[in-house]
Amino acid sequence: MSTLAVVEEKQTDPEHVLWEELEAAAVKYRVLSATTRTVKVEEKAPEKKIVEKQAVRRLVFAGLRVKLSEVLAEIAAQARATPPNGISSLVIYADTLVLDTEAEIAAHNVVLMARLIDAKPLGSSPITLRVLTQLHDFVLEETTGEDGKPALVEKPGNKLKQSVQILAGSIDGTLRLAAKKDTTLLDGRWAPKSGLPLGIEFCRLGEDGRLDSERKSTARELADLVKRPLALSAFKAAFAAAGYLARVDEEKKTQQAVDMLRWVEVCLRSAGAAANEDELLFEELADQVSSLLIPLEVTGNAFFVPTLSAEFYRAQMDQLLDALESYEGQLRDLEIRTDIGKSLEAVSGGMRHAAQMEIRPLKTELSMVRENMLVLEQSIMELNHSFSVQSTECRKLYDKLDVAIRDVMDKNLIMEGLKLATDGLSFLFSFQKT
Numbered sequence: 366m367s368t369l370a371v372v373e374e375k376q377t378d379p380e381h382v383l384w385e386e387l388e389a390a391a392v393k394y395r396v397l398s399a400t401t402r403t404v405k406v407e408e409k410a411p412e413k414k415i416v417e418k419q420a421v422r423r424l425v426f427a428g429l430r431v432k433l434s435e436v437l438a439e440i441a442a443q444a445r446a447t448p449p450n451g452i453s454s455l456v457i458y459a460d461t462l463v464l465d466t467e468a469e470i471a472a473h474n475v476v477l478m479a480r481l482i483d484a485k486p487l488g489s490s491p492i493t494l495r496v497l498t499q500l501h502d503f504v505l506e507e508t509t510g511e512d513g514k515p516a517l518v519e520k521p522g523n524k525l526k527q528s529v530q531i532l533a534g535s536i537d538g539t540l541r542l543a544a545k546k547d548t549t550l551l552d553g554r555w556a557p558k559s560g561l562p563l564g565i566e567f568c569r570l571g572e573d574g575r576l577d578s579e580r581k582s583t584a585r586e587l588a589d590l591v592k593r594p595l596a597l598s599a600f601k602a603a604f605a606a607a608g609y610l611a612r613v614d615e616e617k618k619t620q621q622a623v624d625m626l627r628w629v630e631v632c633l634r635s636a637g638a639a640a641n642e643d644e645l646l647f648e649e650l651a652d653q654v655s656s657l658l659i660p661l662e663v664t665g666n667a668f669f670v671p672t673l674s675a676e677f678y679r680a681q682m683d684q685l686l687d688a689l690e691s692y693e694g695q696l697r698d699l700e701i702r703t704d705i706g707k708s709l710e711a712v713s714g715g716m717r718h719a720a721q722m723e724i725r726p727l728k729t730e731l732s733m734v735r736e737n738m739l740v741l742e743q744s745i746m747e748l749n750h751s752f753s754v755q756s757t758e759c760r761k762l763y764d765k766l767d768v769a770i771r772d773v774m775d776k777n778l779i780m781e782g783l784k785l786a787t788d789g790l791s792f793l794f795s796f797q798k799t
Contacts, residue, residue, distance in 0.1 A: 388429050390609040391602035395428035396595065397439055423453045427598035429606050430461040437468050458599035460606065460625055469493040469545060475529040478590065480603070480628035482531075484538035491541035494529065494570055527570035531557045532590060534628045544574040563635045565590055584637035591636040592644050600629045600650055604657075611661055623661050630654045 388395070400423040424440055436457065454474040462479040465486045470493065529542065540557060557566035557578075564582035571577070581587075590596070603625045610622035633651040 384430055387606040387609060391429045391605040394598045394602035394605065396598055397426045397428070397431075397436075399424045399439060423456075425454075425456040425595055427458040427595040427602070429459065429599075429602040430463070431457065431459050432463045432465045433468065434466040437466065437470075456595060458593075458595045460599065460603040460628070464492065464540065467493070473527050476590070477530070478532040478596065478599070480534040480625065482533045482536045482540060484536060484540040487538065487540075489539060489541075491543040493543055493545045494527070529568045529570070530590065531566040531568075532563070532587075532632075533557070533566075534631075542568065542576070544570055544576060546574045563587060563631055584635065587632075588636040588644075591632050592647055596632075597646060597650070600633070600647075603629050604650065604654060608657065611657065619661055623658065626654045626658050626661070630658065 424436065426436055436455070440452070452472045454476070455470065455472040456474075456476040457478070458476075459479045461481045461483065462477060463483045463486065467487060467490045475494070536557070542557070557568070558564075558580070562582060564580045565586060566578065567581055568576050568578040607622040607625040610618045610625075613619070630651055633647050633654070636647070638648070
């Protein structure tokens with residue numbers, strides 16, 4: 366058993382975990398960085414002039430546990446100027462996020478993902494989102510400098526929309542977000558939800574300060590937020606901390622480890638299967654988390670029964686039914702052999718009864734067939750007689766037709782002979798005249 370150093374437990378640590386020890390175990394997965402850009406700021410004292418200063422463009426955190434005050438302090442430490450249109454994005458991936466300050470957030474895109482969001486230090490106060498007026502991204506364009514040489518300058522690019530995305534396993538306390546335009550705190554407040562089934566609470570902030578929210582819970586939407594390198598760092602940090610807690614033989618610490626691992630597993634499984642080779646790292650981590658969960662969740666001196674597929678149970682039941690059917694068949698064979706006489710008598714009686722039952726419809730069918738054959742024979746004879754009569758009539762008509770044809774031919778022949786004789790006499794008379 367590892368001996369943990371005793372540290373002061375605060376109300377901002379709802380689960381009273383020794384965070385210093387845990388963060389030391391997961392320190393290699395901690396990421397807190399800011400991307401800065403150069404902006405021109407007008408200074409009025411001691412004299413009015415335009416100077417260039419560094420402003421934070423994007424700030425990201427990934428790790429085990431972080432306080433909002435630490436993140437905002439990092440923005441202040443990295444920047445010597447506050448851009449008028451706020452920072453581009455504020456992204457936090459952590460196991461536990463502590464909201465310990467009522468500070469105002471000025472960012473186009475805010476992403477908060479944590480197993481536990483501790484909002485108790487805020488009491489009933491909301492997190493304030495400042496409504497930004499200059500909602501533009503920045504792009505680099507090539508131009509000509511004052512010395513006539515090519516130079517790159519940063520200019521406003523595409524227009525951006527302010528949004529907040531929150532994915533939380535649980536929220537301790539009351540978390541509310543309110544919009545602030547200029548110096549006025551608007552009445553509209555948004556309270557995101559947490560828990561299962563897993564879903565992203567998405568809120569869009571309009572230029573009028575209106576908060577429009579919706580919940581996204583499809584695998585593709587979850588994968589877009591969960592399967593990112595920063596999320597992988599946060600998951601690995603939680604895995605390392607859970608492994609550290611698993612070596613402590615205390616029920617409370619073990620439950621804390623199970624909660625951390627279960628959160629990682631739910632996030633990774635809900636995001637769907639790997640779509641490319643880069644996402645295989647998430648599946649590998651999910652398998653490692655599942656392996657570590659088994660010894661933590663199984664009770665001592667208990668039997669572990671793995672979850673089997675329906676096909677396996679169906680195959681087992683089919684085998685048992687086949688065995689029972691075979692046993693019943695063998696039992697019937699044994700009973701017949703022990704009392705063969707009664708069995709033969711019962712079988713013969715049954716066969717006799719079955720034969721009688723079967724022969725009755727066959728006799729009826731045979732009688733009907735014979736009657737049908739007699740009717741068919743009579744019909745054939747009538748048809749033959751009718752055919753003979755019609756054949757005789759046809760022969761008589763044919764003979765009459767033949768005689769008529771011959772008469773016509775004879776008449777035609779006589780007429781042709783008379784015509785020929787007339788033509789000959791006409792020709793003779795005409796010749797004599799000449």
